[in-house]
Amino acid sequence: MCKTLTIISLLTLAVGGQIPAADVVLENDRVRLVIGADAQWQALVDKVTSRDYYAAGKKIPLATVRVGNRSCPANHASLADGRLALKFDGCDTECVYQVTPNPDWIAFQLQRISGARPSHLTVFSVGVTLTNRVGPVLNAAWNDQYAICLRGINLQTHGQAARRRDFVELMASSQDEPGPKLEGSGVALLAAPPGELRAALGRLAAAYDLPRNEADGIASHDLPIARQSYWFLNFAENEVDKVIECCRRTGFRQVMLGSSAWCTQVGHYTFNTTRYPDGLESLRRTVAKLHQAGILVGMHTFASKISKTDAYVTPVPDRRFVVSRTATLDGDIGANDTTIRTRTDLSQWPGSPVCKQKFWEGNVTKHQEVVINDEIISYNRIGPDGKWDTFEGCRRGAWKTRAAAHKAGTECRQYAVDGGINGYIVDLDSTLFDETSSRLAEIFNTCQFDMVYFDGSEDVDHRRYSYYSAKAHAVPMRKFTKRPLIHQGGGFVNELWHSFTRDATIDQYPGTYLALIAWGGRLQKWPTWITLSAR
Numbered sequence: 277m278c279k280t281l282t283i284i285s286l287l288t289l290a291v292g293g294q295i296p297a298a299d300v301v302l303e304n305d306r307v308r309l310v311i312g313a314d315a316q317w318q319a320l321v322d323k324v325t326s327r328d329y330y331a332a333g334k335k336i337p338l339a340t341v342r343v344g345n346r347s348c349p350a351n352h353a354s355l356a357d358g359r360l361a362l363k364f365d366g367c368d369t370e371c372v373y374q375v376t377p378n379p380d381w382i383a384f385q386l387q388r389i390s391g392a393r394p395s396h397l398t399v400f401s402v403g404v405t406l407t408n409r410v411g412p413v414l415n416a417a418w419n420d421q422y423a424i425c426l427r428g429i430n431l432q433t434h435g436q437a438a439r440r441r442d443f444v445e446l447m448a449s450s451q452d453e454p455g456p457k458l459e460g461s462g463v464a465l466l467a468a469p470p471g472e473l474r475a476a477l478g479r480l481a482a483a484y485d486l487p488r489n490e491a492d493g494i495a496s497h498d499l500p501i502a503r504q505s506y507w508f509l510n511f512a513e514n515e516v517d518k519v520i521e522c523c524r525r526t527g528f529r530q531v532m533l534g535s536s537a538w539c540t541q542v543g544h545y546t547f548n549t550t551r552y553p554d555g556l557e558s559l560r561r562t563v564a565k566l567h568q569a570g571i572l573v574g575m576h577t578f579a580s581k582i583s584k585t586d587a588y589v590t591p592v593p594d595r596r597f598v599v600s601r602t603a604t605l606d607g608d609i610g611a612n613d614t615t616i617r618t619r620t621d622l623s624q625w626p627g628s629p630v631c632k633q634k635f636w637e638g639n640v641t642k643h644q645e646v647v648i649n650d651e652i653i654s655y656n657r658i659g660p661d662g663k664w665d666t667f668e669g670c671r672r673g674a675w676k677t678r679a680a681a682h683k684a685g686t687e688c689r690q691y692a693v694d695g696g697i698n699g700y701i702v703d704l705d706s707t708l709f710d711e712t713s714s715r716l717a718e719i720f721n722t723c724q725f726d727m728v729y730f731d732g733s734e735d736v737d738h739r740r741y742s743y744y745s746a747k748a749h750a751v752p753m754r755k756f757t758k759r760p761l762i763h764q765g766g767g768f769v770n771e772l773w774h775s776f777t778r779d780a781t782i783d784q785y786p787g788t789y790l791a792l793i794a795w796g797g798r799l800q801k802w803p804t805w806i807t808l809s810a811r
Contacts, residue, residue, distance in 0.1 A: 300355045304377040305582065311338055315350035315362055317402060322422055322467065328466075329424060331403035331443035332563035343367045360384065367392045373462075375635035378483070380476040383429060385462030386450075399433055400426060400463045401447045403440070410444050412437045413770050416473070423470045427477065428771060429462040429484040431750060434742040435770040455705060455743050474498070477774065487750040487775040491760040496777040501762060502780075506530035506727070507572065510537040512551035513558045520569045529566040530762070531566060532574035532729055542699060543582035543589075545715055556722060563723045574727025574762065575720055579713060580736055580748040581699040588708070588727030589700060590676045592650050596708035597700040598692040598737045601625055605648070605686045606665070611679040616646075616653070616667040618688060625690065628658035637735075638695020645674060647689045652677045694735040701735050704747050717755035724758060736788065746771035 293479050298313030303323070310319035315338045320330040337349035341364050348364040355361075360373040367389035376383040384400055406417035415435030416425035421551050426446040428435050432455065435448045450461035459466045464484075466476050478495060481488040489496045494500060512517055514706025519531060538559055552558035563573045588594045603620035624631050626643035636643050645654050646667055673679035692701040702709050720728065730752075736744035745767035753763065753775060763777045 286618065294378070298354070299496060300353055300360065302355075302360075302375060302377070302382055304382055305379045307465070309382065309465070311353050313353060313405060315353040320402065320424070320467070321625055324328050325421075325778050327422070329406060329422065331402050331405050331440075334403045334440075334443060336401055336403045336445065338362065339371065340364075340398040341367065341369050341371070341402070342396040343369060343392045343394050356511055357663070359387065369394055370404070371397070378464075380396065380467045380468070380479055381427075381464040383462060383464040383714075385429065386459055389458060396451045397449065397458050397461065399448045399450055399461050400465070401445060402465070403425070403443045403445050405443055407439070407442070407444055408782045410437050410439055413768065414773055415446055415448070415770055417446065418470050418473070423466075423468060423473045425466045425473060425477070427464050427466065427480060429464050429480075429486070429774075430460065431487075431743055431746050431771050433461045433463055433771075436464070451740060453740075453752060454737060455740050481774040487746070487753060488773055489753065489763050489775040489777065495774060496760040496763060499760060499777075501530075501572065501760075504528075504530055506532050506572075508532045508534065510534040510574070512537065513553070513562045516562050516565050520566065520571065523569070523571050530572045530574065530727065532576050532727060533562075533577060535731070536575050539577075540584040541583045542578045543586035543712055545712075545719060546586070556719060559719070560723045561628065563725060567724070572726040573723075574729055575723075575725045576697070576729040576731060577716060578694075578697055578732050579730050579752050580704065580709075580733055580744075581694045581697060581701050582708075582712065583699045585698060586673050586699075588712075589652075591678060593652055593675075593677060593691075593700075594708060596706035598703050600692045601690040603646070603688040605682060605684050605688060607684045608681065610681050611672060614668075614670045614672070615657075616670055616688075618665050618667070620688075621664060622658045622666070623664035625658050627655060628664055629661075630664065631658075636695060637693075638698060642695045642698050643690075643693045645690065645693070647691060648682045648686055649680065650677060651682070659793040670718060692735075692737070695734055696732055696735075701737070703746050704736060704751070712716050713755060716752055720752075721755075721757050725761075726758065727762035728753075728765070729755065730767070733765055733767030736767070742769045742771060745769050749775070 300311045302309045306323060307320040308323055312318050317330050317336055319328050321328045339362055341348050346366055347684060348366040350362045351365040352363040358375050360375050362371045370390045371386055372388040373384045374387050403457060404417050406419055408419040410417050415437045416423055426448055427434055428448055433448050433450050438445045448460055448463040449590045452458050464480055468476055507528050509531060538548055538552050540548045547555040549555060566573045582588050603618040603622060606617040606619045609616055625635055626640050645652055652674040654671045654674040655667040658664055659666050659668045694701055730749050733745055733748040736748055746769050749772055763775050768776050
């Protein structure tokens with residue numbers, strides 16, 4: 277292995293001959309990357325065996341920007357002072373990356389954009405001939421001899437592997453909003469024998485402070501506890517001895533405690549004192565007793581949403597929820613009006629007979645609400661037929677908010693709803709998420725839970741799904757003090773690979789099956805649970 281890391285532009289030899297003076301070579305101890313002056317890949321070479329794993333002839337641009345309705349592939353690449361500059365066909369955009377070699381990887385991080393600003397960016401893309409095994413969530417392709425992996429170096433960069441006809445494309449993408457801007461988006465390309473890849477991924481996670489969850493340098497998903505069975509149970513403090521006996525008789529050494537067993541409202545995480553009379557102390561005693569019996573205990577929770585009965589919603593609804601739709605009042609309305617007209621097309625709001633969306637989680641009625649100032653109003657229907665500009669059959673002051681008069685021109689907001697718990701989805705960029713995740717961490721750390729199940733973390737702002745789904749896990753995980761944790765739940769995405777322990781399950785919830793059918797699946801029978809294979 278060589279000791280010196282290099283970034284070479286032009287005056288060097290590539291595999292198979294002389295590199296033209298405008299081409300770029302990037303290399304570390306393991307791999308040599310050759311990119312043409314036209315921003316097309318030329319080679320991806322294992323320096324130990326001299327084997328080229330680039331999918332030759334596929335014409336894959338290194339990056340692509342979306343400007344307006346145009347998709348513009350990179351068509352020019354140049355390197356100077358450790359910065360890779362890319363220009364694009366069809367627009368005057370230029371993206372400049374800082375290139376940082378490391379013995380295990382070569383990192384590319386976007387530093388500057390000039391010209392037309394893109395809304396979306398394929399930060400990096402490469403086609404490889406490794407088709408034996410593909411990890412879509414890991415964003416890697418490998419065989420018995422070699423592995424190539426493309427990892428984001430922060431949450432704003434999403435990786436995804438895709439099988440093509442005779443090669444695999446590894447991609448990483450980002451977008452300009454909502455959430456963090458494009459600048460800072462970055463990836464690391466790792467290339468190594470498969471047996472060395474996991475250790476390199478661990479070093480990458482530490483170097484860039486990615487979400488991670490390990491013990492003595494071993495990721496939680498590689499620990500024996502990741503492959504043990506668990507009971508998913510709802511029980512009270514006075515039932516803990518029954519749970520211990522259940523575990524003794526079956527051999528299970530892990531128990532996941534359902535959220536509804538101890539929590540009456542998600543958000544402030546109000547305790548159910550009927551089942552846990554002393555609140556937090558009762559829950560702490562329960563977990564401690566299970567620990568004394570040698571049983572790991574998990575907290576099942578909802579971190580990205582808030583119950584409609586919680587104090588964040590009633591009697592005054594918080595403004596820090598995801599807003600799905602807006603409208604504008606057409607005229608003044610009184611506190612008792614049950615028909616509310618807007619200046620806005622409401623045809624795609626829930627409750628409209630012509631709405632394109634046919635499936636609404638937990639039943640459409642849970643979504644038929646509009647928030648005006650500090651009042652929540654539920655409605656029966658969108659009408660009148662053909663105009664679709666009116667909320668009809670309104671029930672004023674829903675969820676114990678105060679019915680009030682509102683002026684013409686006032687904004688009408690629809691908060692994004694999770695129909696499973698009948699709650700509103702938190703704006704994960706807001707201070708509300710910091711407040712609720714800190715409260716959750718207070719309970720988790722006080723009770724010394726060993727496992728966490730983030731339920732419904734796929735219920736986030738879908739305008740940037742992977743970023744927000746990852747953030748729904750990563751923010752509270754950083755506040756939990758115990759390591760390793762068994763980390764699982766919904767919304768497992770590429771950004772969480774270093775932290776996630778094992779795949780989620782979907783319990784027997786009818787809406788789930790209706791969703792699967794709506795997405796084109798077929799259901800032969802109604803199972804008790806479904807295992808989701810995510811890694």
